[in-house]
Amino acid sequence: MNIKSFLLKIKNHRTTISRHIVQIVAFIIINYILLEVIFSINLLSLDRLVKILPIINSPRNPISSGAGIMEYIFYFIVEGIFPIFLIAVLVIILLLTNRVFCGWICPIGTIQDACAAIPVPKKRVKISTHKSLLKIKYVFVILITIIVFPLAITATTNYEFYLDYRANIGEFGDKPMGFFSLSEYIFVFFPNMIIDMIQTGSIQPLFSNMLTFITFFFYFIIIVLSVWYPRVYCRYFCPFAAIASAVSEYSFLKLTRNPVRCVGRSECGICEKVCPKQIRMLDEPFEFFTGKGECNFCLKCKESCPYDAIDMKFG
Ligand code: SF4
Ligand code: SF4
Numbered sequence: 001m002n003i004k005s006f007l008l009k010i011k012n013h014r015t016t017i018s019r020h021i022v023q024i025v026a027f028i029i030i031n032y033i034l035l036e037v038i039f040s041i042n043l044l045s046l047d048r049l050v051k052i053l054p055i056i057n058s059p060r061n062p063i064s065s066g067a068g069i070m071e072y073i074f075y076f077i078v079e080g081i082f083p084i085f086l087i088a089v090l091v092i093i094l095l096l097t098n099r100v101f102c103g104w105i106c107p108i109g110t111i112q113d114a115c116a117a118i119p120v121p122k123k124r125v126k127i128s129t130h131k132s133l134l135k136i137k138y139v140f141v142i143l144i145t146i147i148v149f150p151l152a153i154t155a156t157t158n159y160e161f162y163l164d165y166r167a168n169i170g171e172f173g174d175k176p177m178g179f180f181s182l183s184e185y186i187f188v189f190f191p192n193m194i195i196d197m198i199q200t201g202s203i204q205p206l207f208s209n210m211l212t213f214i215t216f217f218f219y220f221i222i223i224v225l226s227v228w229y230p231r232v233y234c235r236y237f238c239p240f241a242a243i244a245s246a247v248s249e250y251s252f253l254k255l256t257r258n259p260v261r262c263v264g265r266s267e268c269g270i271c272e273k274v275c276p277k278q279i280r281m282l283d284e285p286f287e288f289f290t291g292k293g294e295c296n297f298c299l300k301c302k303e304s305c306p307y308d309a310i311d312m313k314f315g
Contacts, residue, residue: 015303019103023110030107070240074176078148080155080162091247098251099244102234103296108183109234115223116230116276123228130278134235134294137242140180144239148176179211182233185219230276234296245293252314254288255295255302257281261309271301271310288313 010017069090076083093101102109116122125133147169154162166173178184193216196205207213225232234241265272265282272280276298279291289295302310 013303015299019298020113022104023113026105027107027110070243071175071177071181074144074148077152078155078166078173078176080152082152090243094244094247095251096253098248098253098290099241099293099296100253102241102244103298106234106240108186108238109231109296111186111223112226112231112233113276115226118227120227122230124278125229127280130235136236137238137245140237141239141242144176144180147172177239179215180237180239182219182222182237185215189216231296235277235294241294247293248295249290249293251290253297254290254313255281255297256288256311256313257284257286258309258311259286261307262286262305263307268306270304270306274300274304276300 069086073083073086073090076086124130150165151162151173154165171178175184189212193205197203206216222233222237229235262268262282269282272278272282275281275291277291277294277296279289279294279301281289281291281295281301284291299312302312
């Protein structure tokens with residue numbers, strides 16, 4: 001490859017290159033405790049910045065000091081407090097920025113994109129199966145809500161029942177999103193398990209109970225699958241994605257398709273082929289498309305369209 005074609009390639013992929021740079025910087029900022037450990041420095045002032053980012057992270061996270069907005073929302077609900085301010089912040093962010101966070105900032109998205117960068121042919125899920133699988137993440141959110149609902153009601157009205165119920169649901173009361181969050185696994189469970197393994201000098205911590213092992217195995221498979229099925233966790237399992245999809249369909253920030261320039265699926269269809277979320281934007285109106293809120297605004301479709309038919313609009 002000569003220098004001219006190399007520069008052309010960079011120019012054609014400048015959005016993706018910019019996105020990956022932002023993802024790497026965000027990953028480092030969010031996990032800045034790693035920098036503190038590696039370089040023996042104190043970056044405490046970053047704490048406030050990290051804490052306001054809507055990341056599905058955990059307050060108990062030993063690597064990242066940040067706790068995600070979803071984690072905080074459920075945390076307050078369990079304590080019997082309705083976090084109206086946090087919910088309003090989340091909705092406003094999604095209405096103004098769509099799911100730019102998912103495509104450009106979320107560390108779990110970055111990890112999946114890194115897996116998808118392994119050069120193997122990508123696979124697509126059958127459309128009917130894909131549509132069914134998309135519902136799983138909503139089931140997770142509904143399940144979490146149903147389980148924590150009695151806590152929210154009884155925290156101030158029947159404290160005896162509250163304590164009893166909370167004791168009965170065990171760890172779930174302390175971390176409602178824990179079992180449903182890949183973030184919790186990568187940034188909390190996994191590092192803690194490795195520390196335990198090093199301290200005990202055995203792999204026994206992995207088999208400490210059946211639920212731990214099954215969940216570990218489940219998320220391990222998801223990470224492996226993301227090599228062939230980009231963003232598989234975002235598509236089907238992420239609780240944040242469920243909330244974000246529901247709101248971002250109404251976002252002011254949108255993608256549009258120019259009806260004069262676009263030549264359609266039979267002539268081209270490149271936009272659908274490159275989309276990591278398997279969105280069929282050519283079935284959506286020209287005025288705007290969101291893939292029913294699934295679009296994470298990675299802009300790969302816009303960048304790849306040979307007819308420059310895809311654009312962004314606000315309003
Ligand atoms: S890549 Fe562009 S021209 Fe081709 S189908 Fe998609 S929007 Fe239309
Ligand atoms: S529709 Fe376009 S911007 Fe949205 S996820 Fe697919 S490729 Fe990315």
